[in-house]
Amino acid sequence: MSTNPFQHRKSGVKLQIMAEGKPLANQPVKITQTKHEFLFGVGGFDAVEMCGGKPNGSPIDTKRKNFLEERLDKVFSVMNYATLPFYLGNYEPVEGRPDDKRTIAAAEYFRAKGVKTKGHPLVWHTVCADWLMTYSNTQILEKLRRRIERDVTCFKGLIDSWDVINEVVIMPVFDKYDNAVTRVCKELGRVSMVREVFSAARATNPGATLLLNDFDLSDKYVILIDGCLQSGIPIDVIGIQSHQHQGYWGAEITHSILERYSQFGLPLHFTENTIISGEIMPPHIVDLNDWQVDSWPTTPEGEERQAREIVELYTNLFAHPLVEAVTTWDITDGRWLKAPSGLLREDNSIKPVFSELEKKINGEWRTEAAPVTDASGGIFFEGFRGDYEIEYNGKKAAFTLSKNSGALEVELT
Numbered sequence: 385m386s387t388n389p390f391q392h393r394k395s396g397v398k399l400q401i402m403a404e405g406k407p408l409a410n411q412p413v414k415i416t417q418t419k420h421e422f423l424f425g426v427g428g429f430d431a432v433e434m435c436g437g438k439p440n441g442s443p444i445d446t447k448r449k450n451f452l453e454e455r456l457d458k459v460f461s462v463m464n465y466a467t468l469p470f471y472l473g474n475y476e477p478v479e480g481r482p483d484d485k486r487t488i489a490a491a492e493y494f495r496a497k498g499v500k501t502k503g504h505p506l507v508w509h510t511v512c513a514d515w516l517m518t519y520s521n522t523q524i525l526e527k528l529r530r531r532i533e534r535d536v537t538c539f540k541g542l543i544d545s546w547d548v549i550n551e552v553v554i555m556p557v558f559d560k561y562d563n564a565v566t567r568v569c570k571e572l573g574r575v576s577m578v579r580e581v582f583s584a585a586r587a588t589n590p591g592a593t594l595l596l597n598d599f600d601l602s603d604k605y606v607i608l609i610d611g612c613l614q615s616g617i618p619i620d621v622i623g624i625q626s627h628q629h630q631g632y633w634g635a636e637i638t639h640s641i642l643e644r645y646s647q648f649g650l651p652l653h654f655t656e657n658t659i660i661s662g663e664i665m666p667p668h669i670v671d672l673n674d675w676q677v678d679s680w681p682t683t684p685e686g687e688e689r690q691a692r693e694i695v696e697l698y699t700n701l702f703a704h705p706l707v708e709a710v711t712t713w714d715i716t717d718g719r720w721l722k723a724p725s726g727l728l729r730e731d732n733s734i735k736p737v738f739s740e741l742e743k744k745i746n747g748e749w750r751t752e753a754a755p756v757t758d759a760s761g762g763i764f765f766e767g768f769r770g771d772y773e774i775e776y777n778g779k780k781a782a783f784t785l786s787k788n789s790g791a792l793e794v795e796l797t
Contacts (some may be wrong), residue, residue, distance in 0.1 A: 389703040390749065393422065396766040397789040401774065401781070403796045407761025414775045415753045419464055419498060421769035421786065422702065423653070423709035424745055426459055426727065428466025428494060428501070430715060435493045436486025455732045459715050462742045466494050467655075467711055468543065470503045470535065471511035479515045484538055491542040503543045504655075505550035505597065506532050507581045509558050509565040516564035521571050524564045529584040536588040545593040547623060547655065548585050549578055553600040553608055575611045586618050597623030597655050601641055609648060621708070622648065623655040629665040629672050629723060632693040638700050646706050653709040654701060658725035661690035661717070661735065675721060682717050682724035682735070690725075691736035695744065702749065 401408045434452035437443040444452075460466075468490055469475065476482045494501050507528055516524050536546065555577070556570040569577045578596065585594050596612065596619050598605050612619055622645050626633070633641075645652055661682045669675050694712070701707045713719075716726035717735075727738040751767030767785055774781045779796035 390768075392705045393702065393749075393768050394751075394766055395769050395785050395787055395789050396764060397783075397785055398791040399763045399765055399774075399783070400791065400793040401757055401761045401763065401776075401796065402793060403776065403779065405795075408757050408776060408796065409759050409761050410757060411776060412754060412756045413763070415751075415755065415765060415767075416773050416775070417751045417767060417770055418773050418782075419771035420745070420749070422749075423465035423500060423711075424463045424741075425465030425467060425502075425709055425711035426463050426715050427656075427711065427713050427719075428456075428490065428499075428715075429469050430455060431466065431490035431493050432469065432483075432486050435489035436483075439483065439486070441485075451732065455715060455728065458732065458734065459727060459738075460494075460497055460499055462738070462745050464498070465500050465502070465709060465711065467502050467504045468494075470506060471508065472513045472516075472531065473511040476513055476531070479513070482535070484535075488539070488542065491539060495542060500545070501543045502545040502547065502593075502595075503535070503539065505547040506535065506585065507548065507565060508550040509555050509563050509569070510551070512563040512565050517562070517567075519564070521568050524568050525572075525580060528565070528568070528581060532581060532584040533588045536585055536592065540589050540592075544589065544591065545595070546585060547595045547597040549581050550597050551599060552578060552596070553598050553602075553604045574608055575615055575617070578608075578612050579615060579617050582612075582617050582619065593620045594618065595621040595623040595653060595655070597625065599625035599627065599656075601625075601644070606644060606647075609645075613648065619650065621651045621653050623653050625656040626654050626697075627656060627658045627672060627713070629658060629660055629675070629721070629725070630667055630669065631664050632659055632689075632697070635696065635700055638697060642700075642704050642707070646704075650706070651708045652704070652706045653711070654707065655709075655711055656713045657694075657697070657710060658713050658720070658723060659690050659693050659697070659737075660723060660725055661686040661737070662724035672721065677722060680718070680722040680724055682729060686724065687736050691740045694737050695740050698741065698744065702744075 430452050491501050552574050558566045665675050701710050714726045716728045716730050717724040718730045755763050757763050769785050771784050776796055781794040781796045783792050783794050
């Protein structure tokens, strides 16, 4: 048995390398991984403004555009996965006027960079649209289904992964303010609510990856997932929020959460991760949104702590066979709740956490090799799963290493 904790991330393949239609015999080639199969993500919200301008459609100034482009170029030199915003209250503040053009531009930008995208969320009781509350519960549910059908159809091929419904555990008992989604969920119940929205998403894009996502990682979420699966709801991925504003979980808590949600045998995505590089939020705060501060600065000591903790977290998640993705929620400090939880500082300068993750993702967890072909042009190659490039004397060929890779023939051009 291998003692390598990441061996399950690797595959082997027999490559037959051809040049001008003939086997490339007894020659040295360079093999470089260009992209990971594992999804290393961030919240990619800045791309909406950079690519689409302001919400009213007017362009942003050149200085601001260049600033955002610099930010995104830095982060996506390492990351390969971006979450884009679909909060209904912001995406469609006026009924029938969705923010589709700006969001399409952002999704196309990421596709051009080879970055996979996910939409978040299709249904949520927070940042809900006020106009929905003018309708009956039956009408609200129908409009939510139509919203899902419209947006999943609109973005098919650009965004094929969705947080279908967010934070269902608290949804029917949410009492901070009245909203249309809580009204419907209270009437239907959690499982029926999930069934309605998942069936709409699945029917619209049968090949999409559909997530159930929550921050409540107690047994209540376990019971909800079990109830949904027992009812035949087509959940593809369990989404786990990991906002650690009140201090890093540590390896023990991380492993207990992994064990709790591994029982279902479904892929796990850590969809929203934050670890703080400044003062830790006090432990008596129950709802993180209740911590309202004028400023929340990053500190040198906090940055070193954040780097250590995130590297340990990512290492533990990368080592677990069911984890497919982990998303750091904030690209930069000062975003959600003004928290210093970013990979970059507010001025786009690189924090220690980004440098340390880059060493892992683009270094330790990336495969490069310089093998020599055999007399028949063959090579047996093993590496981390993902996309690769073979190069010989200026000629190149691409291939993808997946779990099911067996034998591949590639032609250098």
